[in-house]
Amino acid sequence: MKRGVLTGLSPAQVAAVTAPAPLLAVIAGPGSGKTRVLTRRIAWRCQEGTAAPAHVLVLTFSRRAASELHSRLFGLGMPVGAGRGGVLAGTFHGVAWQALARHAADLDRPAPVLIRPGRVLAPLIRRVSGRDPWPGEIASIVAALGRARRGEPVAASILEIGQAYEVEKRRRRVLDLDDLLEHCAALFESDRAAADATRWRHRHLFVDEYQDLTPAHHRLLRIWCQGDLCLVGDPEQAVYGFNGAVVGAFDQVASDWPGTVVVRLPENFRSTPEVVAVSSAVSAVSAVAAFSSRPPGGLPVVGGFADEQAEASAVAAAIGARRRPGRAWSGLAVLARTNARLRVVAAALSQAGIPWRLRDSRPLTDRAGVQDLLARLPAAAPLSELATLLAEAAPDPDRDALVGAIAEHPEPWSLTVAGFATWLDAGGARAVEAAAPGVELVTFHQAKGLEWPSVWVVGVEEGLVPLSGSDVDEERRLLHVALSRAEDEISVSWSMRAGASPWVAALESVAARVGAAPPPHEQRARLAALRDGVDASVRSAVTRRDRLDSWRAARALGAGVAPDVILPDRVLRALASAAPAGEEELARIGGRAAARWLPELARLLAAG
Secondary structure, three states, X not given: OHHHHHOOOOHHHHHHHHOXXXXXXXXEOOOOOHHHHHHHHHHHHHHHOOXXXXXXXXEEOOHHHHHHHHHHXXXXXXXXXXXXXXEEEEEHHHHHHHHHHHHHHHOOOOOOEEOOHXXXXXXXXXXXXXXXXXXXXXXXXXXXXXXXXXXXXXXXXXXXXXXXXXXXXXXXXXXXXXXXXXXXXXXXXXXXXXXXXHHHHOOEEEEOOHHHOOHHHHHHHHHHOOXXXXXXXXXXXXXXXXXXXXXXXXXXXXXHOOOXXXXXXXXXXXXXXXXXXXXXXXXXXXXXXXXXXXXXXXXXXXXXXXXXXXXXXXXXXXXXXXXXXXXXXXXXXEEEOOHHHHHHXXXXXXXXXXXXXXXXXXXXXXXXXXXXXXXXXXXXXXXXXXXHHHHHOOOOHHHHHHHHHHHHOOOHHHOEHHHHHHHHHHOOOEEEOOOOOOEEEEEHHHHOOOOEEEEEEXXXXXXXXXXXXXXXXXXXXXXXXXXXXXXXXXXXXXXOOOOEOOOHHHHHHHHHHXXXXXXXXXXXXXXXXXXXXHHXXXXXXXXXXXXXXXXXXXXXXXXXXXXXXXXXXXXXXXXXXXXXXXXXXXXXXXXXXXXXXXXXXXXXXXXX
């Protein structure tokens, strides 16, 4: 049974799954199998007796991710769902709402009512500005109010709307998503018994996408955590700083969670060496980043077009040429920084007779059809009545979306219709504009966590990548996320009328290096050499870093201190990259931090 949990894992994955440390951080790059490692670690610990399924809580950022975790754990023979004494996976907001609802029930009070800000803000904007909000304005104001909550400066008009919004929420006795986390944290900080009960129930915490946590998430996590914590994520996929996510969360692990052991998963099982080379071109940690374990694949295509219409037409033609019998359109994806750019591609696809799907950024419960279906039953009606109604309704996108959402909930029949709607909102459910299968049109942010065999990244140009007014380093990471979604083929393009993105030069350089055209009979040899050339230095650096990590972790455990006390991350990275020969060069690069360990470090690095 134990052997089965470890079957098919790489050595690095096995190390992450079986690490004895109660405080563990797993830095997992694109395609490295982080969900596999996360679920296998839970199963391993439960089999070893160091964790009990009923006391395991996995915190995620979407209901779909929680559903996927439940499904994988069930496939490993694990009980899932709180009602079955099994592992519980849920969003931070969903778990917080359940905690507040449980506390309210204990006091014989109604559960908190959750709202989406847009439904309350629209009339307030009209009141303050004397006009209807333009498309996108509500989202911009919500983001600005979030910045104001964090103490960042915003316009006086935004503050006026924010004050009216807070008054209106109190009048209606409702909460928004930010309130949910704050109220939950405040409850536990003021009620020792409630906090202790929650800590007893959730003794073993696992956090997915740790780099996306905001200060509010961290506040709750510190309250819940009692020394048993596994953090999984990737610093190079930290793309929600605009939404309040803590920048450099993994850099602060040593100080936030003293004693945490860090394990890295450098091997990319998803993408070809060519795709990894392209995505690494815009990665700040490419020197010790992922290497591909796959055979060589198709060559990357990087090039500009006269304008965005010409680009869209060329992409549509290329997509049409990729279609093969038995190959689904949904295996092809077009990614862009904005929905506006995707609509240009959608028009070209329609003209070419190619079906497409554009993911809608609106919450599912904001769709009129979904609201109508939910309103047909009393709020207190059991969810089973909604399921019956949906089974009798004619199939359409709204009905199908609700049926799918019910299927994804681990304990659907414990909910009322109102509770189900709240769960949809807390889980961030999103709609799809076209329900039929087709080429996927997805923004960079929406693409995070997804993958396709063939990907076209369009609009990589001035003003879009990076988007004007946005944090440049976060925009670079966002482009890295988009490029790393491809499994087999990657194409990057832009409008020459707008001008190429500043990162295009690096992409062109990589494409030229890996795309040099040898005689056909040398193609296989060239691709093999490409993989060796691109990966050799990376593999060596990763090997050195893994060796240094293991040594540092052992030293830290023996001394009872955090690994960063033994050797700071920045020094470890520098030594892994430079591979200094001898103690003199090692001392020059490592400085004071490495001075006390010179003989040991020299032996480790001399091993290759």
